Structure formats: C-alpha cells, structure tokens
Amino acid sequence: MGDLSRYQTAWIDLRRRDPVLLSPIALTAVIGFLSVLTPHDVPFSRLLPAAPALAASVWPVRATLALGVICLLPVVGYAIALSDMTTLYTAGAIGAVTLAAVYASHLRLQREHTLAQVRAVADATQEVLLRPVPARVRNLEIATLYLAAAPQARIGGDFYAAADTPHGLRLILGDVRGKGLRAVGVAAAILGSFHEAAYECADLSQLAHRLDTTLTRYDIAVPDEDTPERFATAVIVEFPRTGTHVSVLTCGHPPPLLIRDGAALALEPTAPSPPVNLAALIGRDYHVERVPFTRGDLLLLYTDGVSETRDADGAFFPLTTWTARTSAVSPSALLRALHQALVLHSDGSLDDDIACVAVLNAPRRRDP
Structure with a gap:
C-alpha cells in the first residue's frame, strides 16, 4: 500500500x-x-x-x-x-x-x-555491471554513453569499465556476441574479471589472457547449447600515469578513433588480435600497440552499434567523417552530439546496443 x-x-x-x-x-x-x-x-x-x-x-x-x-x-x-x-x-x-x-x-x-x-x-x-566511470582521472577527462537496443531496456550485451591502477588508467569497452540476458551474463563475467585483473596484470596482453581464461571457465560453468562458442570483441587501453602515449589492444573490435587538430584517425592495429575467448581456437596472440596521446587529443571508443547504424537507404553512419567535422571540445559534448547524430541518421530507430567512452588529454588542474 x-x-x-x-x-x-x-x-x-x-x-x-x-x-x-x-x-x-x-x-x-x-x-x-x-x-x-x-x-x-x-x-x-x-x-x-x-x-x-x-x-x-x-x-x-x-x-x-x-x-x-x-x-x-x-x-x-x-x-x-x-x-x-x-x-x-x-x-x-x-x-x-x-x-x-x-x-x-x-x-x-x-x-x-x-x-x-x-x-x-x-x-x-546496470549500476552493478556498468560501474560509474569517474569524470576525471588526473589530466584525463572521461565521458560515457550507453543505449540499450530495446526501447524499455536498461542493459544489453555492450559493456565498458575503468580502473585506475598502479600501471595507469585502464579502460575496456566491448560487445558480447548475442543479445538478451545470455549476453548480459557473459558481460558480467568479463567485467568482474577486468575489475580484478586490471590491477594485477603487468601489461594489456596479460590482461586479455586473463579475460580469455575467465570466459572459458564461464562457458564450462554455464553451458549454452544454443551458443556453443561465446566470445566478445573488445578494445582495452592504458593511459600511463606519466608519458605522452596510450597503449591500445584491439581484440577483434572496431578500432578507436583518435581526434587531433580537427582530424579523426582510426587506430587500426598493425597485427590483428583475436576476440576474447577465441585466442586458442584461432591460434593467435594478443598484440599491444603504443600511440602518441598528447595534450588536446581525444580518444573515442565505441561498439559496432555506432558505426553500423543505418539510415532509411541502408547507408552506415559515417563515424570517422562526422567525428572530424564535429565542433565538440569535451568528451561529454562529443557524446551528446554523437547521440543526436545517430538518432537523426537512423530516424529514431536505433536497433542495436550502443556503448561509447571518450577520453580527452586535458591540461592538469592546479591545486588551489
């Protein structure tokens, strides 16, 4: 009552x-x-x-x-x-x-x-799975965007997380194969492993192997006859506490976009890395790359729900072109503008989960 x-x-x-x-x-x-x-x-x-x-x-x-x-x-x-x-x-x-x-x-x-x-x-x-990401960590400004495909849903198969570790700020953003509660369970297993392993693993390659092991064990503990091969694409990045670079590991995921001086560059890996839980099957290892990340640079991580948004004629959303033209100067402004652009491009019919994380290398704040 x-x-x-x-x-x-x-x-x-x-x-x-x-x-x-x-x-x-x-x-x-x-x-x-x-x-x-x-x-x-x-x-x-x-x-x-x-x-x-x-x-x-x-x-x-x-x-x-x-x-x-x-x-x-x-x-x-x-x-x-x-x-x-x-x-x-x-x-x-x-x-x-x-x-x-x-x-x-x-x-x-x-x-x-x-x-x-x-x-x-x-x-x-959703609050348990997608823990709030801090708006600022040292000189890094961060913003996130999450949209579930179902109109009334709050959670889906896309995920992201952040951990401020002794190695630096580590971020993961990914997309689980499939949809619904089964995908949510896989995302929960990956995020739980990330929040622990991010502090312990010396590099991103070792971290990816830990996530791979977690998902393999999850397959054994929670078998699914309809989805015999569970996997997730992901991109893992590390911003060291000092230095002017970012380490990027792209595990079968759309490459991050680096926005610098009005231009957008897709950080395509020189050596491909397999999705999480497919390294043993494909027989490949994880390869980490270092990219310069200087003052004013903005890094955009996104799932394929962004790049594969279609208009009425079936054309994909031109993410790289749009990003280069946008006038947004902060991560939050960029993601607000991106959300509006996706809704406009799709005529309001977004039909896939969307997750984005934007990180800006901003000037350090001076202590009062």
Missing part, C-alpha cells in the same frame, strides 16, 4: 506536467456542453460512458470513480425529473462502464507498479 500511495503521489505530480491527462475532463465537458445545447432527440449524453472508460487508461482508481459519479448523477437526476426511461438506460450504461473502468484502472496501476519495480531492478543491475 505504501508503494501504491507513492505511485498516486507521482501521478499527481505527472498530471501537473502532462496536459494529456486532463483529456477525460475535457471529453466530459464537451459531451455535457453538446447535451445541453442540442435538442432532446439528439442524445449526446449517451456518449458519456466514454469519459470514465478513457479515464481508466490514464487515471488512478479514485479519480476514475469520481469522474463516473460526476457523469452519472446529472443523468439520473434528469431521468427522474422527466421520467425519461431512455435516459435511465444511459445512466445504467454509465454506471456499468464506470465499474469496469475502475477495475481496469486498478489492474493498470498494479502492472505499472510491477513494471516500475522491474525497471528499478534493471537500473540496479
């Missing part, structure tokens, strides 16, 4: 902001106005049952019942005063529809309350 009371309060606050919720009152007023002004042989009052029926879809129980009573009493009074049996039938219809509408409103509130609880659990799950 306490939760429902909070829901009622939230509904009152929403009513103040959303004029659409006043539509049952407007409908009642229009029908009543027409009933008074038109001749008796034009029975607009027979439309009054529509008002409580509409209220059931947007109002709580008490408000729906109150509107039904407001519609019913004048009709009953008119029928009794004029001994009009036809109007009494209308009153009966209003009463019956009002009772059904009250029950429908009750069911809707219960379902919305359950949905709110499910969303709260999804939000908590």
Whole structure:
C-alpha cells in the first residue's frame, strides 16, 4: 500500500506536467456542453460512458470513480425529473462502464507498479555491471554513453569499465556476441574479471589472457547449447600515469578513433588480435600497440552499434567523417552530439546496443 500511495503521489505530480491527462475532463465537458445545447432527440449524453472508460487508461482508481459519479448523477437526476426511461438506460450504461473502468484502472496501476519495480531492478543491475566511470582521472577527462537496443531496456550485451591502477588508467569497452540476458551474463563475467585483473596484470596482453581464461571457465560453468562458442570483441587501453602515449589492444573490435587538430584517425592495429575467448581456437596472440596521446587529443571508443547504424537507404553512419567535422571540445559534448547524430541518421530507430567512452588529454588542474 505504501508503494501504491507513492505511485498516486507521482501521478499527481505527472498530471501537473502532462496536459494529456486532463483529456477525460475535457471529453466530459464537451459531451455535457453538446447535451445541453442540442435538442432532446439528439442524445449526446449517451456518449458519456466514454469519459470514465478513457479515464481508466490514464487515471488512478479514485479519480476514475469520481469522474463516473460526476457523469452519472446529472443523468439520473434528469431521468427522474422527466421520467425519461431512455435516459435511465444511459445512466445504467454509465454506471456499468464506470465499474469496469475502475477495475481496469486498478489492474493498470498494479502492472505499472510491477513494471516500475522491474525497471528499478534493471537500473540496479546496470549500476552493478556498468560501474560509474569517474569524470576525471588526473589530466584525463572521461565521458560515457550507453543505449540499450530495446526501447524499455536498461542493459544489453555492450559493456565498458575503468580502473585506475598502479600501471595507469585502464579502460575496456566491448560487445558480447548475442543479445538478451545470455549476453548480459557473459558481460558480467568479463567485467568482474577486468575489475580484478586490471590491477594485477603487468601489461594489456596479460590482461586479455586473463579475460580469455575467465570466459572459458564461464562457458564450462554455464553451458549454452544454443551458443556453443561465446566470445566478445573488445578494445582495452592504458593511459600511463606519466608519458605522452596510450597503449591500445584491439581484440577483434572496431578500432578507436583518435581526434587531433580537427582530424579523426582510426587506430587500426598493425597485427590483428583475436576476440576474447577465441585466442586458442584461432591460434593467435594478443598484440599491444603504443600511440602518441598528447595534450588536446581525444580518444573515442565505441561498439559496432555506432558505426553500423543505418539510415532509411541502408547507408552506415559515417563515424570517422562526422567525428572530424564535429565542433565538440569535451568528451561529454562529443557524446551528446554523437547521440543526436545517430538518432537523426537512423530516424529514431536505433536497433542495436550502443556503448561509447571518450577520453580527452586535458591540461592538469592546479591545486588551489
């Protein structure tokens, strides 16, 4: 009951902001106005049952019942005063529809309350999996963007994480093969391993092997007949505490973009590295590359949900070209502009999970 009371309060606050919720009152007023002004042989009052029926879809129980009573009493009074049996039938219809509408409103509130609880659990799950990334670590400014493919979803198969280790700031961003809860389970295993191994592994190649081992063990512990080969593409980067470079390990993932002086460069690896959990199968090792990363440089990590966003004609989003043209000077501004550009390019129909991390090599803050 306490939760429902909070829901009622939230509904009152929403009513103040959303004029659409006043539509049952407007409908009642229009029908009543027409009933008074038109001749008796034009029975607009027979439309009054529509008002409580509409209220059931947007109002709580008490408000729906109150509107039904407001519609019913004048009709009953008119029928009794004029001994009009036809109007009494209308009153009966209003009463019956009002009772059904009250029950429908009750069911809707219960379902919305359950949905709110499910969303709260999804939000908590996302906070556990995708731990908040600090906005600044030393001279690095960081921003993140996460969009699940399902309109009402909070989590998906894309993931990212950050760890400020003795080796420097380490970031991972990746995409699990598949979708849904199965992909979420794989992402959780990878992120759990990363948050521990990032502090212990001496280099990114060793870190990738640790993630590979974790996913192999996860396959054994949680077998899936529909997906015999679980794997994830990922890009792992390391910003040392000192120095003017960044180490990049691209594990079968779209290459990061380095934005420098109005130009965008895709950091294609000179030697390919396999996706996580496919190193043994493919027979390849992980190769780390060092890239200069000086003051003012901005690094963009992204999943294929960004680069493979299509427009109405099937054309991919021109990420490299767009990035070179953007005027955004901060990671957060860049990701806000990117989100808007993706929505515009796809005409609002983003159909894949999207995860992005942007890192700017900014001037160091002076201590006060």
